[in-house]
Amino acid sequence: MRKPVRFTTWPVMVVILFYLAPAFGDGMTLEDIARLEQAGQVAVSPDGSKIAYTRIVPRDLRKEDDGAAWTELHLVDARGESRPFISGQVNIRSIGWLPDSSAITFLDERSGDDHATLYKIPVTGGEARRVGSVATGVQGYSFSPDGEQVAVISQEPDSDELREKREQGFSQIIYEEDWKPRRVWILDRSNPDADIEPLDIDGSVQRVEWSPAGDRLAMAVTPRQLVDDTLMFQRLRIVDLDGEEIGRIENPGKLGDWSWSPDGAHIAFIGTETIHDTREGRLMVASGDGGQWANLLPDLAGHVWHVDWRSAGEIAFVSYEGVEARIGVIGPDGEGETTLLQEDGLIPESLSVADDGRIAFAATTVSYPREVHAFSDGQAERLTNSNRWLDERTLARQEVVTYTARDGLEIEGLLTWPLDYIEGERYPLILAVHGGPEAHYSNGWLTHYNLPAHHAAAEGYFMFYPNYRGSTGRGVDFALTSQGRPAAEEFDDLVDGVDHLIERGLVDGDRVGITGGSYGGYASAWGATYYTERFAAAVMNVGLSDKISMLGTSDIPQELYLVHYLTWPWEDWEMYRKASPIYYASQAQTPILILHGDADPRVDPTQSRILYRYLSLQDDPPPLRMVLYRGEGHSNQRAATRWDYSLRLMRWMDHYLKGEGGDPPDYSIDYGLD
Numbered sequence: 001m002r003k004p005v006r007f008t009t010w011p012v013m014v015v016i017l018f019y020l021a022p023a024f025g026d027g028m029t030l031e032d033i034a035r036l037e038q039a040g041q042v043a044v045s046p047d048g049s050k051i052a053y054t055r056i057v058p059r060d061l062r063k064e065d066d067g068a069a070w071t072e073l074h075l076v077d078a079r080g081e082s083r084p085f086i087s088g089q090v091n092i093r094s095i096g097w098l099p100d101s102s103a104i105t106f107l108d109e110r111s112g113d114d115h116a117t118l119y120k121i122p123v124t125g126g127e128a129r130r131v132g133s134v135a136t137g138v139q140g141y142s143f144s145p146d147g148e149q150v151a152v153i154s155q156e157p158d159s160d161e162l163r164e165k166r167e168q169g170f171s172q173i174i175y176e177e178d179w180k181p182r183r184v185w186i187l188d189r190s191n192p193d194a195d196i197e198p199l200d201i202d203g204s205v206q207r208v209e210w211s212p213a214g215d216r217l218a219m220a221v222t223p224r225q226l227v228d229d230t231l232m233f234q235r236l237r238i239v240d241l242d243g244e245e246i247g248r249i250e251n252p253g254k255l256g257d258w259s260w261s262p263d264g265a266h267i268a269f270i271g272t273e274t275i276h277d278t279r280e281g282r283l284m285v286a287s288g289d290g291g292q293w294a295n296l297l298p299d300l301a302g303h304v305w306h307v308d309w310r311s312a313g314e315i316a317f318v319s320y321e322g323v324e325a326r327i328g329v330i331g332p333d334g335e336g337e338t339t340l341l342q343e344d345g346l347i348p349e350s351l352s353v354a355d356d357g358r359i360a361f362a363a364t365t366v367s368y369p370r371e372v373h374a375f376s377d378g379q380a381e382r383l384t385n386s387n388r389w390l391d392e393r394t395l396a397r398q399e400v401v402t403y404t405a406r407d408g409l410e411i412e413g414l415l416t417w418p419l420d421y422i423e424g425e426r427y428p429l430i431l432a433v434h435g436g437p438e439a440h441y442s443n444g445w446l447t448h449y450n451l452p453a454h455h456a457a458a459e460g461y462f463m464f465y466p467n468y469r470g471s472t473g474r475g476v477d478f479a480l481t482s483q484g485r486p487a488a489e490e491f492d493d494l495v496d497g498v499d500h501l502i503e504r505g506l507v508d509g510d511r512v513g514i515t516g517g518s519y520g521g522y523a524s525a526w527g528a529t530y531y532t533e534r535f536a537a538a539v540m541n542v543g544l545s546d547k548i549s550m551l552g553t554s555d556i557p558q559e560l561y562l563v564h565y566l567t568w569p570w571e572d573w574e575m576y577r578k579a580s581p582i583y584y585a586s587q588a589q590t591p592i593l594i595l596h597g598d599a600d601p602r603v604d605p606t607q608s609r610i611l612y613r614y615l616s617l618q619d620d621p622p623p624l625r626m627v628l629y630r631g632e633g634h635s636n637q638r639a640a641t642r643w644d645y646s647l648r649l650m651r652w653m654d655h656y657l658k659g660e661g662g663d664p665p666d667y668s669i670d671y672g673l674d
């Protein structure tokens with residue numbers, strides 16, 4: 001393999017200098033975190049001269065109504081200069097390009113639109129122009145190679161009869177039966193409003209991509225338009241332009257990113273080899289006619305999550321290995337694997353490749369959140385700076401930590417240090433547990449509204465982010481180590497990591513808090529009940545507390561069974577019972593703050609309610625509070641919710657890890673927005 005290129009532009013020099021001496025300035029506040037902007041989707045033009053990207057801009061609650069962040073359209077031009085294209089109070093999404101690179105394409109609801117509509121805006125400037133839509137709005141699209149036609153995905157519209165019944169008040173939901181499939185329409189750009197029928201595809205289409213050869217479409221299709229199906233049962237189908245099936249790729253299990261080769265001869269995709277793999281992450285290639293596939297990196301000790309083609313003979317990919325990541329290439333025959341870009345602390349999070357091989361990607365580092373980067377001619381370059389004021393903040397030292405679990409397994413994690421650290425003193429710790437568990441932390445930007453590492457560092461905390469067993473980034477075998485054993489060794493790894501930091505003389509073992517969301521919320525509930533003697537505070541977000549009812553109320557029962565539990569409750573009631581935090585409620589003494597979106601379909605809010613109730617009914621209950629966020633799902637989107645969350649999280653930790661403890665602080669919050 002060729003020697004990888006090192007990322008040597010100024011942003012990484014900042015990181016290097018940071019480890020030599022601290023920057024000058026104040027640490028980050030929660031207000032700083034709330035106003036962080038970052039790059040979203042990144043798409044390089046086919047000719048490689050320009051890069052379109054979305055910029056995510058949080059709302060300012062002092063000036064704007066509450067809501068999710070705005071998503072603007074920006075452009076990096078041929079000189080490498082970034083400028084806004086469509087900005088302000090907008091929600092641009094699904095950006096792409098016309099094949100001739102003359103215009104950026106995107107979805108939006110603009111004035112007069114009832115649904116999401118496909119637009120284009122010339123790179124030379126001017127107003128966005130409507131390309132086309134269908135009755136229920138566009139949910140995905142792909143242009144023909146000549147740009148004259150576009151395949152669009154839209155939900156099948158209701159019949160006139162059904163609409164009439166709903167207008168009469170018959171709006172009942174027939175659970176998991178009255179779903180509508182997503183169909184594909186092929187629109188002619190010269191007459192986009194023509195009355196045409198969708199292609200006759202068996203199932204529901206999640207994504208469509210036009211072959212560069214122009215004669216066929218590849219589609220990701222599910223049996224039903226249900227979340228469980230989209231997670232576990234997406235399969236690739238190749239059809240002609242009339243919808244007749246040419247071939248299929250019967251990929252088992254979860255399906256990730258996929259891409260046509262430039263000549264249309266192959267499809268590269270990220271999938272699994274068995275339906276029990278916990279996460280897509282294997283780089284596969286198959287014929288453009290469908291059929292069998294080949295695993296190009298069978299021995300990879302990591303997970304591949306992004307793929308594109310640099311030429312008909314070279315597949316580009318992003319591989320996550322340990323806490324680092326790299327951009328590599330490999331031939332469709334599995335030969336010639338080469339690392340193009342690998343730099344510790346630079347974490348690519350997307351991939352877009354131009355016809356000339358130029359690569360654009362979003363990436364984070366330890367010193368900034370997602371920004372646009374490019375790689376070409378052996379050089380990598382950062383192209384955007386969305387938060388120039390970060391240069392005035394002192395950021396925490398971030399260390400890669402390796403320790404040995406009690407059974408001898410090596411575990412990795414990331415540790416952020418207090419800004420005021422003094423050798424020999426011990427500090428409080430916030431343990432941050434990721435969800436999944438098929439996910440992992442990378443050695444990039446770790447600070448978010450729910451895990452405010454740089455603010456915690458400014459307040460005198462260590463924060464530790466462990467990649468416990470079952471995490472991704474260490475290969476399929478490591479990801480399977482916790483399968484069928486919920487809350488067993490995987491959560492012991494968390495406590496072993498805390499013990500490692502105590503043994504190093506860094507952490508005060510009496511002042512350790514735990515927090516996380518989803519599976520991390522489950523770990524937080526476990527820490528507050530089963531491991532209550534080890535944690536002085538817990539903040540549980542959208543977490544699990546009762547495994548039995550969790551499977552019966554979640555929208556992903558097949559995923560839970562196939563890749564997590566491997567058994568149904570009625571086959572092993574004891575495993576489900578013993579893996580449930582409520583089973584240990586009577587011994588719980590850890591002060592716990594429970595947070596949950598009241599519209600969460602993944603982990604039903606009853607998981608939080610039942611834990612709250614079981615704990616509150618004890619003779620000597622621990623300090624306890626539950627907060628439900630109206631209208632929020634499995635992840636919080638509104639600015640007011642996130643601001644409330646950040647304030648409550650840190651106040652709870654401060655109260656029990658640094659303050660007087662005892663009864664919970666008053667439930668009212670001073671939001672400081674006056």
